[in-house]
Amino acid sequence: MAEPKTRERAYRLRCYPSARQRRVLGRLFGASRFVWNWALARRTSAYHGDQTRLNWISLSREFTALRQAPETHWLTELPREPFNQVLRDQERAFQNFFARRARYPRYRRRGRAERVRVRFTLDQRREQVERDATPRWAFVNLPGVGRVKLRRTEGLQGRLRSVTLSRDGAGRYFASICADQVSQAVWPEPQCEVVGIDLGLRDLAVVSDGAHVHTLRAPKALQLKLTRLRRYQRRQSRQLAAQMRAQGLDPDKPCPKGVRLGMSHRRARTRARIARLHGRIGDLRRDALHRVSTALVGQARILVLEDLNVKALARGGHQRGFRRAMGDVALGDLRRQIRYKADWAGRQVIEIDRYYPSSKRCFECGTVNAALGGAKRWACPACGVCHDRDENAAKNIRAEGLRQLAAASSLATGKGPGSHARGVACAAERTRRVTVECAQRRPTQNREIA
Ligand SMILES: [Zn+2]
Numbered sequence: 001m002a003e004p005k006t007r008e009r010a011y012r013l014r015c016y017p018s019a020r021q022r023r024v025l026g027r028l029f030g031a032s033r034f035v036w037n038w039a040l041a042r043r044t045s046a047y048h049g050d051q052t053r054l055n056w057i058s059l060s061r062e063f064t065a066l067r068q069a070p071e072t073h074w075l076t077e078l079p080r081e082p083f084n085q086v087l088r089d090q091e092r093a094f095q096n097f098f099a100r101r102a103r104y105p106r107y108r109r110r111g112r113a114e115r116v117r118v119r120f121t122l123d124q125r126r127e128q129v130e131r132d133a134t135p136r137w138a139f140v141n142l143p144g145v146g147r148v149k150l151r152r153t154e155g156l157q158g159r160l161r162s163v164t165l166s167r168d169g170a171g172r173y174f175a176s177i178c179a180d181q182v183s184q185a186v187w188p189e190p191q192c193e194v195v196g197i198d199l200g201l202r203d204l205a206v207v208s209d210g211a212h213v214h215t216l217r218a219p220k221a222l223q224l225k226l227t228r229l230r231r232y233q234r235r236q237s238r239q240l241a242a243q244m245r246a247q248g249l250d251p252d253k254p255c256p257k258g259v260r261l262g263m264s265h266r267r268a269r270t271r272a273r274i275a276r277l278h279g280r281i282g283d284l285r286r287d288a289l290h291r292v293s294t295a296l297v298g299q300a301r302i303l304v305l306e307d308l309n310v311k312a313l314a315r316g317g318h319q320r321g322f323r324r325a326m327g328d329v330a331l332g333d334l335r336r337q338i339r340y341k342a343d344w345a346g347r348q349v350i351e352i353d354r355y356y357p358s359s360k361r362c363f364e365c366g367t368v369n370a371a372l373g374g375a376k377r378w379a380c381p382a383c384g385v386c387h388d389r390d391e392n393a394a395k396n397i398r399a400e401g402l403r404q405l406a407a408a409s410s411l412a413t414g415k416g417p418g419s420h421a422r423g424v425a426c427a428a429e430r431t432r433r434v435t436v437e438c439a440q441r442r443p444t445q446n447r448e449i450a
Contacts, residue, residue, distance in 0.1 A: 005184045006158065007344060011177040013138070013150040015165065024145050025165060025173070028082055028118045031075060033108045035063070035083045039090050040105055056091040060084065079144030082118040085162075089119075117166035124159070129177070131156045140175065150175050158182035170272075170279035187298060187345040194405075195300040196398025197338075198358065198390050199308070199331050202376075204292050208394035209300065215390070216292045222284045225277060232274050239267040285330060293337035297345050303338065304401030306358060307351035350401045358393040358400070 017025060039059050046052045063083060067075045075083075096102035120142050122128045130139040138150045140163055148165070158179040166174050191209075198206040205216040241251035243261050255261060296303060308331070342349045352358075360372045367382035372389075379386050 006181045007184060008178070008180040009158070009182050011154070011156055011179065013153065013175045013177065015140075015173045015175040016149045016151065017145075017165075017173055018149075021145055021148055022173075024078075025118070025167070028078055028145075029116045029167065030110075031078055032082055032086050032118050033110070035075075035086045036090060037107050038066070039063075039087055040107060043090075043094070053094075056087040059087050063087065079120075079142070081120050081143060085119040085121065116168075117164050119162055119164040121162045122160050129156065129160050129163070140177075148175070168279050168282075169275035171275070172279060184344060190298065190300050190347070192300050194302045194304065194398060194401060195296070196304045196394045196396070196401060197296060198393040198397055199305065199334060200390055200393075203390060204288065204334065205296060206390040206394040207296065207299070208391070208398045210398065213391045213394055216295060218288045219284060222281065222288065225281050225284065229274065229277050229281065232270060232277060236267070236270045236274060239264065239270060243267060289330060289334050289337060293334055293341055296338055297341040297347055300347070302348045302350060302401065302405070303342060304350045304352060304397050305335065305338065306356070306397055307354045308335075350404060352397060352400045352404065356396075356400055358396040359389055361392075361396050362387065363392050363395045363399070 042059060042062065043054050046054050066072050067080075090105060093102065093105040097104055128141045130141075132152065132155065133139050134152075136152055138152045138156065139147050140150060141147050142163070142165075145165075156177065156179065158181040161178045161180060163178075164176045166176065168174070194210070196208045200206065203215045203217050207214055207216065240261070243264065244251040244255065247259070247261065249255065249259070339349055357368050360369050361367070362369060362380040362383060362385065364385045365380060365383040367380060369378065369381060371381075372378055376389050377386060378389065
């Protein structure tokens with residue numbers, strides 16, 4: 001127990017490479033794509049040839065030879081380290097493919113922003129990162145690139161293992177630094193025991209703590225930016241159609257393969273605007289999700305969530321608006337953040353069955369209103385109580401979590417309590433006490449236990 005608990009984490013910092021460094025990085029991004037595609041072609045042809053599976057060590061040996069070859073000698077002008085990382089990444093992609101967790105790795109095309117990145121492992125024998133050179137700036141010294149300036153937003157703790165430099169569509173550079181042995185932050189004591197959380201599209205989270213219901217929303221700025229994005233996208237498609245007509249093509253049909261469309265100044269400007277806006281939307285969304293997940297985990301000892309299959313929802317046959325809203329709030333990310341932050345803070349997360357009718361069930365009388373569509377407000381057909389859809393769901397989720405806790409504790413007393421079950425039972429006990437205290441203050445709003 002004397003060993004203090006540590007964890008892994010990643011830091012994401014904006015970085016400001018110089019013009020020379022940007023040129024080197026540009027070549028590295030392109031060369032990484034080249035190496036990925038070369039290695040993928042080698043693996044594919046070796047497998048189709050004599051069924052051999054090349055691993056990254058043999059590919060690394062071949063790559064050394066490739067660097068010596070006269071036509072690919074330009075690779076020696078760049079640092080070797082990021083290419084080893086590319087080969088390792090591909091090894092992992094193939095492991096995932098063979099384990100049926102992923103599709104067959106694909107070739108990388110030029111101009112795909114999400115893949116514009118290079119990773120360097122950091123040497124543990126020397127400090128490559130100047131963590132706090134100044135209050136505002138940190139620096140990382142990378143082979144072949146030089147000393148890259150990083151905007152310091154928080155202290156970098158622990159052992160720094162690797163740094164990934166990336167460029168987004170708006171031309172901004174970021175460094176993502178992986179660290180381990182980061183000491184655990186101390187979380188404040190939670191204000192309540194159990195909260196039920198309804199994660200949704202309209203509001204990020206509607207939270208019931210038994211006495212109150214409150215809502216954690218995504219910022220208005222995000223919504224405004226999305227409206228503006230749609231406007232720019234309409235403009236872009238108008239400009240694209242005009243360009244196609246100017247080249248004698250039918251704008252209602254997709255552009256035929258091999259035809260290069262001219263790029264007007266206005267079209268280029270719209271494209272740049274859209275890229276910048278996407279960057280800003282990403283920032284706002286990331287910030288909102290972190291704020292909400294931190295607030296939720298800080299609030300309660302036990303968090304009850306619905307086990308929604310977010311992937312299936314995003315893929316499923318819903319309307320486009322629904323899918324976009326889904327992507328917007330990135331509920332999957334939010335749930336992932338809640339889980340790992342709960343783990344850091346020593347909180348318990350209970351996930352209730354996704355088929356539990358949290359929205360359709362009337363919290364007051366328990367009637368399941370099967371005819372409930374997408375209405376925001378509804379009146380219970382049995383008892384007539386008026387419900388806010390999400391508030392009602394949050395209360396039901398909390399009640400179901402409490403029921404499961406109570407079931408676990410009675411199971412524990414039946415079998416003789418194990419330490420885990422005892423912990424759960426204690427938590428349920430505390431919950432009951434807290435809820436009763438709340439009930440004395442606000443008698444009308446607490447029926448979960450009764
Ligand atoms: Zn009712």
